[in-house]
Amino acid sequence: MDLLLxxxxxxxxxxxxxxxxxxxxxxxSGRLHGRLRKR
Structure with a gap:
């Protein structure tokens, strides 16, 4: 379990x-992430 975590x-x-x-x-990619974050 520890190793999995x-x-x-x-x-x-x-x-x-x-x-x-x-x-x-x-x-x-930065522009795409910016659009997602703005919405």
Whole structure:
């Protein structure tokens, strides 16, 4: 159970980092996320 929770947490953090990195590199993805956040 502990290993599962740790693996899930790391995967979530990894996905968040990838999303943030993509938003900084690609302006299109940033615009899409901006639209979703505004709504």
């Amino acid at each position: 740790i693996a899930t947490g790391l995967s979530v953090i990894g996905i968040g980092a990838l999303v943030a990195f993509a938003r900084r590199v690609d302006p299109l």
